[in-house]
C-alpha cells in the first residue's frame with residue numbers, strides 16, 4: 001500500500017452554514033465539520049478555520065446556529081457563504097434576499113432556503129487545533145425545516161458545483177494551480193508549500209497542477 005492523501009476525500013461529510021452575530025454584525029460561513037459528539041447531554045461540535053471571521057466571532061460570542069444544507073441548496077448559497085469573507089462584504093446586507101433566512105430567538109440568522117434542519121448552539125468548550133478551533137456546543141433548540149435529503153460533500157462536488165472549464169482560458173504553456181475546493185487559480189510554476197487559498201482557505205494539498 002502506498003501513502004495516498006486522497007484518502008481524505010473518502011471521509012464523508014455534510015455541509016452546513018454556521019451563522020454568528022457580533023453586536024449588529026451578522027456573518028456566516030460554509031463548514032463540513034458539524035457532528036454530534038455525545039447524546040447525554042447532547043453535544044454538537046463544529047470546527048472552524050482560524051482565518052474565518054465566523055471563527056473569531058464565535059470564539060468571542062460563544063453562540064452560533066447551524067443550518068443543514070439539503071440537496072435543494074443552489075450553488076449561489078455556497079458561493080455567498082463560502083467563497084467570500086465577512087471581512088470584505090456584509091453577507092446579510094439588503095442585497096441578500098431576506099426570504100433566504102429567518103432570525104432565530106438567539107438573534108442569529110438561520111438559513112431556510114435549501115436547508116432541511118437547524119440547530120441553535122451555545123459553546124461549552126473550545127479546543128485549539130492550530131489551524132482550527134474545535135467548538136463543543138450544546139443545542140438550545142433544533143428543528144426540521146424540510147424533508148429534502150441532506151447535502152453531503154460528495155453530492156456537492158458531483159451535482160451542485162459547476163464543472164470546471166479547462167481549455168482555452170489562458171495562453172498555452174502556463175502552469176496553473178487550481179483549487180479543487182472552490183476553483184481559485186494560482187498562476188505560476190511553483191506554489192509555496194504554505195499557500196492558503198484566498199477564497200476558501202484550503203491548503204496547497206487541495207490544489208491540482210494544470211499545464212495549459
Ligand code: FE
Pocket residue numbers: 179180181182183184197198199200201202
Ligand atoms: Fe479554494
